[in-house]
Structures are given as C-alpha cells and as structure tokens.
Amino acid sequence: MTADKAPSRRTLRQVFAAPLALALVTVAGLLAALAGDGAWDALSWIALGIPLATLVVFVSLSGRSSPSGQGNH
Amino acid sequence: MTQASLRRWLWVHKWASLVCTSFLLVICITGLPLVFRDEIGDWLDDSLPYASAPDGTANVSLDRLAATARQMYPGEIIGSIFVDDDEPKVMVAMAPSWVAYNADRKSAHWIKFDANTGKVLKQSKSFSGDGRSFLDVMLSLHRDLFVGLPGELFMGLMALLFVAAIVSGVVVYAPFMRRLDFGTVRRDRSPRRTWLDLHNLLGIVTVAWTLVVGITGVINELSTPLFALWQMTDVKAMLAPLGDKPVPAESELSSPQAAYDTARAALPGMVATSVVFPGSPFGSPYHYLIWTKGQQPLTSRLFSPVLVDARTGALVSVVSMPWYLRTLEVSRPLHFGDYGGLPLKIIWALLDLVTIAVLGSGLYLWLRREVGFGTGRVHAHAPQTNSAAT
Numbered sequence: 001m002t003a004d005k006a007p008s009r010r011t012l013r014q015v016f017a018a019p020l021a022l023a024l025v026t027v028a029g030l031l032a033a034l035a036g037d038g039a040w041d042a043l044s045w046i047a048l049g050i051p052l053a054t055l056v057v058f059v060s061l062s063g064r065s066s067p068s069g070q071g072n073h
Numbered sequence: 074m075t076q077a078s079l080r081r082w083l084w085v086h087k088w089a090s091l092v093c094t095s096f097l098l099v100i101c102i103t104g105l106p107l108v109f110r111d112e113i114g115d116w117l118d119d120s121l122p123y124a125s126a127p128d129g130t131a132n133v134s135l136d137r138l139a140a141t142a143r144q145m146y147p148g149e150i151i152g153s154i155f156v157d158d159d160e161p162k163v164m165v166a167m168a169p170s171w172v173a174y175n176a177d178r179k180s181a182h183w184i185k186f187d188a189n190t191g192k193v194l195k196q197s198k199s200f201s202g203d204g205r206s207f208l209d210v211m212l213s214l215h216r217d218l219f220v221g222l223p224g225e226l227f228m229g230l231m232a233l234l235f236v237a238a239i240v241s242g243v244v245v246y247a248p249f250m251r252r253l254d255f256g257t258v259r260r261d262r263s264p265r266r267t268w269l270d271l272h273n274l275l276g277i278v279t280v281a282w283t284l285v286v287g288i289t290g291v292i293n294e295l296s297t298p299l300f301a302l303w304q305m306t307d308v309k310a311m312l313a314p315l316g317d318k319p320v321p322a323e324s325e326l327s328s329p330q331a332a333y334d335t336a337r338a339a340l341p342g343m344v345a346t347s348v349v350f351p352g353s354p355f356g357s358p359y360h361y362l363i364w365t366k367g368q369q370p371l372t373s374r375l376f377s378p379v380l381v382d383a384r385t386g387a388l389v390s391v392v393s394m395p396w397y398l399r400t401l402e403v404s405r406p407l408h409f410g411d412y413g414g415l416p417l418k419i420i421w422a423l424l425d426l427v428t429i430a431v432l433g434s435g436l437y438l439w440l441r442r443e444v445g446f447g448t449g450r451v452h453a454h455a456p457q458t459n460s461a462a463t
Binding site: 008009010012015016017018019022023024026027030032033034035036037040041044045048049051052054055057058059061062063 | 243246247250251252255256257258259260270271274275277278279280281282285369370371406407412413414416417420423424427
C-alpha cells in the first residue's frame with residue numbers, strides 16, 4: 001500500500017466491507033435456488049434482490065444530494 | 074499497493090475490457106431474450122394444443138410413436154426420442170440416414186407428439202428448410218457468432234477476458250474508493266466523474282453475479298471439446314470390448330419402450346428423458362443410450378446415461394460421468410438463471426441490464442479518458458483530479 005496517510009483514508013477492510021457482504025448475499029442467493037424449490041426459491045429472490053435494491057437506493061440518494069456533492073476531497 | 078502495481082492492474086483492466094467489451098455487449102443484449110427462452114419459445118410455438126388428460130395418464134408407448142414416425146417417413150432412421158418431464162410431449166428426431174446425418178446435421182427433422190394421445194402436434198421441416206427461429210439467431214450470436222466451434226472458443230476467450238476485467242476492476246476499485254464512502258456518486262463536477270462513480274458502484278455491487286455468470290459462461294463454451302474428450306477416452310474404453318460389430322439394422326432393434334423401462338428400473342427415483350438410438354454420433358453404435366436425471370433442482374441438472382443392448386434389450390451399464398462434465402452440468406443453471414422460477418429470470422435480466430450499464434459506462438470513461446490513465450501518471454485519487462477530461 002502507498003505511504004499516503006491522509007486522515008480521511010479508508011482501510012482496505014472499510015473499502016471492501018459492503019462489497020464483500022453483498023457478494024456473500026449474492027452467492028447465498030445463487031445457491032439457495034439450487035438447494036430446493038418453494039421456500040428456497042423465495043430465499044434466493046430476496047437475497048439476489050438485495051444488491052439490486054442497494055443500487056436503487058444509492059443511485060437515487062445521489063440524485064437528491066446537493067450540488068456540493070458527497071465527495072470529500 | 075505501489076504505484077507500479079496499480080499501473081499494471083489499470084493496464085489489465087483497460088485492455089481486457091477494451092478487447093472484450095463489444096463482444097460482451099452482444100452477449101449481454103442477446104442474453105436478455107435467452108433468459109426467457111422457455112417463455113418466448115412457448116409463445117412463438119404454433120403447435121396444436123395438447124389434449125386435456127387427467128393427471129397420471131400413462132404415456133403412449135414409445136414403440137407406437139416410433140412406428141408412426143417410420144410410417145410417416147419410410148426408410149428414414151430415428152435418431153432419438155425425447156420424453157419431456159414437464160409437458161405431455163414426445164419429440165422424435167429423424168434423418169434420411171446416419172450417413173446423411175453425419176455429413177450434414179441439418180438433414181435432421183423432428184415430429185412432436187402428444188404424449189397422452191399419440192397425436193402429431195407439429196412437424197419441423199428439415200432444419201435447413203425451416204429457417205432460423207428468433208431464438209436460434211439470439212443463441213448463435215450469444216454462443217458462437219454462427220461459426221460453430223471456432224466461434225464458441227472465441228466467445229469463451231472473450232468471456233475469460235471479461236473475468237480478467239472484473240478481477241482487475243475489483244483490484245483498482247480500492248485505491249479509487251480510499252477517500253469515498255461506499256456508494257458515493259458525485260454529481261457536482263464533470264459528467265465523467267459521475268459516470269466513473271456509477272461504473273464503480275454498479276460494478277462492485279454486482280461483482281459476485283458477473284463473476285459467476287462469466288466463469289460459467291467460459292465453461293459452457295468448452296462443452297464441445299469436453300464432450301469430445303469424454304468420447305475419446307471413457308466412451309471409447311467402454312465400447313472397445315465390443316469390437317467392430319455393425320450398427321444394428323432397424324429390423325434387429327429391440328423395443329425402445331422396453332429399453333426406456335429397463336433404464337428406469339435400473340435407476341429408480343431418476344427421470345428418463347431421452348432414448349438415443351444406436352448409430353447416433355451422440356450415442357453408441359450398439360446400444361440404446363437413455364439419459365436419466367434427478368428430480369431436485371440441482372440433481373435435475375445432473376444426467377446419468379444408461380446403456381441398453383439395442384439387439385437384446387439387456388441392461389449393460391449405468392455410466393458415471395467424469396468430473397469435468399459434472400462441472401459443466403452444474404455451470405449451466407448458474408449461467409442460464411433458469412432454476413428458480415420466473416422471478417429469478419427477471420432478477421437475471423435486471424442484473425444483465427446492470428452489466429450492460431457497466432460495460433457502456435466503461436467504454437464512455439475510456440472515450441472520455443484523461444491523459445494519463447494507465448500510462449504512468451496515475452494517482453490513487455485520480456478520479457478527483459479530473460477537470461481536463463478530453
């Protein structure tokens with residue numbers, strides 16, 4: 001990693017916490033529908049809906065933010 | 074990460090993406106209707122409707138359907154009989170002869186029967202005379218660009234580059250996000266910066282799905298060589314002790330229905346889906362090959378072939394599939410998204426649309442690139458210093 005030590009820098013763990021959680025939910029969803037029918041399928045739809053819902057939330061949130069934006073640089 | 078290694082990863086991300094993007098766009102766009110291939114196929118189907126029959130009605134004997142097919146096309150051979158476990162239909166595939174079929178696969182044609190009544194519901198013309206259906210065109214564009222095996226290997230290579238683009242994209246995601254909260258989309262300065270944030274967000278949120286579909290796509294493109302490998306090794310070894318007997322003539326064939334029943338009796342709990350006749354390039358010269366599968370979502374994708382002596386009707390063996398074909402079988406549903414009902418297909422289509430947005434935004438970012446991207450003047454916070462977009 002670079003030696004840059006600006007105070008607002010995030011650690012790798014912080015950067016990848018949310019993506020890793022979403023990846024695990026996605027894989028669980030992909031496997032759930034293979035495991036069985038009925039409730040397993042429903043579980044899979046919910047799990048795979050989470051990354052899609054995440055996108056909807058963050059893209060629409062950013063559209064409503066002020067022109068100064070969320071960039072903190 | 075050092076500047077040098079970041080530069081290398083950016084180089085990989087740029088070039089892997091640039092090479093595969095246009096093909097991946099074709100794959101993603103044609104994949105959209107292919108997700109719904111069953112629904113579209115049913116909708117476009119102009120077959121006669123099934124006769125209504127109460128649940129549990131026994132299927133008409135395959136022997137009778139085979140006899141009807143031979144009466145309709147005297148002198149032709151039956152290649153295989155497919156028994157659907159979903160709808161009451163039986164498809165009989167025919168060809169003028171094995172020689173004609175091996176010379177030109179398009180000489181084959183099929184007859185669709187009602188499984189409960191034995192009535193003919195639809196007939197194809199020969200494949201060459203029938204023209205390509207909409208879904209055939211989509212599948213060819215998706216899989217092999219109309220050129221068969223070389224196209225499959227090429228598209229498999231493009232899928233492999235896509236996987237490399239995803240992995241390198243995850244690596245370069247970290248330095249871009251050091252100073253930003255997850256999910257940040259800055260809309261205040263340049264459109265390029267907004268699209269960069271969107272590219273990162275859409276890409277990282279769907280990364281597990283794109284990796285799975287990308288890797289299983291590569292495996293699916295290898296199905297032709299994998300089956301050829303199996304034929305040259307296991308299948309050849311299995312048939313070797315039988316010597317060079319000729320393919321049985323039609324008059325020597327035992328009953329296909331009896332062979333089907335023998336396979337089902339050998340594997341109780343499995344569903345038998347098709348009977349491949351002796352002489353087929355997809356079967357054995359001396360046996361009926363009956364494909365069976367399980368009944369659970371996963372096991373219904375795992376097929377076990379059963380060999381039945383085509384002359385005597387005796388059970389010969391239940392063939393165990395090698396690991397690489399099992400891998401191929403498991404990778405099919407994970408690529409097609411057809412294993413969790415219509416809602417899963419809709420999710421698949423939405424994730425496919427997100428992938429198109431990631432590809433499109435990536436292309437835009439490259440067209441609007443700043444001088445320095447991947448060429449040596451990259452800073453960990455490059456996206457913020459972005460007023461000079463060209």
